[in-house]
Amino acid sequence: MTRITMTVDGATVSDDVAPRTLLVHYLRETLGKTGTVVGCDTSNCGACTVHLDGQSVKSCNVLAVQADGAEATTIEGLASDGELHPVQRAFHECHALQCGYCTPGMIMQSVDLLAENPDPSEEQIRIGLEGNLCRCTGYQNIVEAVRTAAKEVRS
Numbered sequence: 016m017t018r019i020t021m022t023v024d025g026a027t028v029s030d031d032v033a034p035r036t037l038l039v040h041y042l043r044e045t046l047g048k049t050g051t052v053v054g055c056d057t058s059n060c061g062a063c064t065v066h067l068d069g070q071s072v073k074s075c076n077v078l079a080v081q082a083d084g085a086e087a088t089t090i091e092g093l094a095s096d097g098e099l100h101p102v103q104r105a106f107h108e109c110h111a112l113q114c115g116y117c118t119p120g121m122i123m124q125s126v127d128l129l130a131e132n133p134d135p136s137e138e139q140i141r142i143g144l145e146g147n148l149c150r151c152t153g154y155q156n157i158v159e160a161v162r163t164a165a166k167e168v169r170s
Contacts, residue, residue, distance in 0.1 A: 019083040023048065024092030032079045039063040039074035041082075042089060050090035050119045054148075061147030064120035065089050071127035073120075073146070090119035093126065101167040102126050102160070111160035113151035121147050125161045133169050135161070 016031040023046055030045055042048040042065065051074060054062030058076040065074045066088040093100040099107070102125045112118045121144065128135060128143035135143060140161045141154070149157065 017080050017083075019080055021082050021084060022086040024087070024089055034078070034080055036079045037075055038065070038067075038072075038077040038079050038082050038087075041079035042074060042087070048089045048091055052116060052119060054116065054120070059148065060117065060120070061124060062117050062120040064123040064147065066123060066127065069130075071124050088123075090122060093122070100126065102129065102164040105160040105164035105167070106157075109156050109160035109163055111152065111156040117147060117149045117151075121149065121157055125157075125164065128161065129165055129168050133165060135165060137162070 017034050018029065018031050020027065020029040023042070028046060032041055039051055039053055042051045043053070051065055052062045053075060054060035056075050058073045061073055063074040064071050066072070067077065067082060068085050093103055102122050106112060106118060106122055124144055124147050128140065132139060132143070137158055140158050144157065
């Protein structure tokens with residue numbers, strides 16, 4: 016077992032973990048952050064996307080020990096003072112989900128995309144979300160949600 020300490024959604028946590036524990040399993044099983052979902056375990060789908068030190072990562076592709084000393088934000092940590100993050104709100108308002116399984120990862124990747132480019136074109140949004148797969152929506156409402164959130168983020 017290896018002792019790790021990190022900040023998750025603003026709270027410092029410290030635990031002993033097996034060296035092979037994936038960050039997604041640590042977040043879900045140890046910390047109860049079940050909004051971070053396991054989609055494929057191969058880093059193809061992006062459903063497990065979280066922010067690690069401000070950058071989006073697929074948490075099924077990161078060992079928990081690699082996150083030692085880092086700051087992680089999960090979908091549960093985006094809302095502030097009971098208010099949804101602008102991207103969360105836009106996904107809701109634009110109906111950018113169907114089954115909802117990919118939604119946490121899509122939102123986390125969209126937040127990162129807008130942090131890097133607050134005024135992306137439709138093509139830039141589609142390229143920015145390339146590593147996140149949705150089997151239900153056809154992506155149109157997801158793209159519209161990111162465009163809607165971008166307007167609010169820029170304001």
